[in-house]
Amino acid sequence: MSTKVWPLWEVFIRSKQGLSHKHVGSLHAPDAEMAVSNARDLYTRRSEGVSIWVVESSQVFANDPADSDPLFEPSQTKIYRHPTFYEVPEGIEHM
Amino acid sequence: MNSIYKYILRIADDSLILGQRLSELCGHGPAIEEDIALTNIALDLIGQATSLYEYAAIVGGEGKTADDLAFLRFEREYTNVLLVEQPNGDFGMTIARQWFFDSFRVLFYEALLTSTDQQLAAIAAKSLKETKYHWKHSSEWLIRLGDGTDESHARVQKSLNYLHRYTEELFFMDEVDADVIAQGIGVDLLALKPIYDQKIEEVLLQATLELPTNNWKQVGGRVGKHSEHLGHILSELQYMQRAYPNMEW
Numbered sequence: 457m458s459t460k461v462w463p464l465w466e467v468f469i470r471s472k473q474g475l476s477h478k479h480v481g482s483l484h485a486p487d488a489e490m491a492v493s494n495a496r497d498l499y500t501r502r503s504e505g506v507s508i509w510v511v512e513s514s515q516v517f518a519n520d521p522a523d524s525d526p527l528f529e530p531s532q533t534k535i536y537r538h539p540t541f542y543e544v545p546e547g548i549e550h551m
Numbered sequence: 552m553n554s555i556y557k558y559i560l561r562i563a564d565d566s567l568i569l570g571q572r573l574s575e576l577c578g579h580g581p582a583i584e585e586d587i588a589l590t591n592i593a594l595d596l597i598g599q600a601t602s603l604y605e606y607a608a609i610v611g612g613e614g615k616t617a618d619d620l621a622f623l624r625f626e627r628e629y630t631n632v633l634l635v636e637q638p639n640g641d642f643g644m645t646i647a648r649q650w651f652f653d654s655f656r657v658l659f660y661e662a663l664l665t666s667t668d669q670q671l672a673a674i675a676a677k678s679l680k681e682t683k684y685h686w687k688h689s690s691e692w693l694i695r696l697g698d699g700t701d702e703s704h705a706r707v708q709k710s711l712n713y714l715h716r717y718t719e720e721l722f723f724m725d726e727v728d729a730d731v732i733a734q735g736i737g738v739d740l741l742a743l744k745p746i747y748d749q750k751i752e753e754v755l756l757q758a759t760l761e762l763p764t765n766n767w768k769q770v771g772g773r774v775g776k777h778s779e780h781l782g783h784i785l786s787e788l789q790y791m792q793r794a795y796p797n798m799e800w
Contacts, residue, residue, distance in 0.1 A: 484583075
C-alpha cells in the first residue's frame, strides 16, 4: 500500500428538496470527481441525500479557537436578541 | 431444460461470481473509501443475482429455490463467463476486470429493457441504474490509473493485456441465445459488439491505454468449462450450505 495519502475533503449532503446542504463528514480522495464518487458510497448508501457537495478541507478557513471568548462570549449577555419578549396571543399554536 | 431458464442462469451466474470475487476485498480495499465502494458494487451484483435466481427458480419449475441454484450446483453447472472468476490481483486488475464487465453489462441491460419477458425487463431496468454507476466508477479509475504514474500505467496495462483474452466470451452465443432471441426475450450480442468496441475505445483513449494486439481468445464458461479458479470460489461460496444444509440467514 502506498504511503502517500490522498487529500482530505469535506462532504455536504442535501437530504431532500428544499433543505440546505449539511456537513456530514470527511473522506480521502485523489480529486474532486472521485471525492463525489466516494461521498456517494460512504454517505448516501442509506438514501441520505439527493445532492452532494465536496470541498477540499485545506480550502476551509476557520476561526482560531483561542479567539473564542471575544468572538462568542459577548452575545451570551444579549438575550434581547432572542425573540422571546413578545406576548403570544391566545389560540396561536406552533410558535 | 428450456432455453430461457439457462439464459437467466447465465446472467445470474455472472453477477453472483463477480459479486463473490469483489466481496473477497471486504476489509482489504486499498483505502477505506474504495473498500466500501467495491463492497457496495459486490452487494449490487449479489442483489441482481438474487432477483435472477428467484426468477429462474420459478421458470425452471423443478421445485428448486434461489438458494439451491446459487449454492448447491456443481462447478460444471455454473455458466458464468471466465472473466468474472479471474482473481482480484492488484487494484489495477480488479478495476480492469470490472471495467470490461461493466462496459458490456450497461449495453446488455439497456438492450434487455425491451425484452418481451416482463420480469427480465424489470430486472434490467433496476440493474441498469446500478450498473451505470459501476461503469462510471471503474472507468474513472481506469483513466486515473492509466493516465497516472508510470507504475500505475504499466500495471493496469498489464492487467488489460491479461484479461483481454476473456472478453470475447462476453459476446458468446449458442442455441440458447438463438432460441431466446427468436422469442424476443434475449439480446442479440452480435449487434452490441461494435457499440461495446467504441465504448471501450473512448475510455482507453483518455486512459492512454491500449488493447493488446494478441487476439488469442479463451472461452468455455458459458458451457460450464471453467478456469481452475471457479472451484476455489465455490468452495467458499457454498461452504455454509454444504456444512449446514438448508440453513437460513
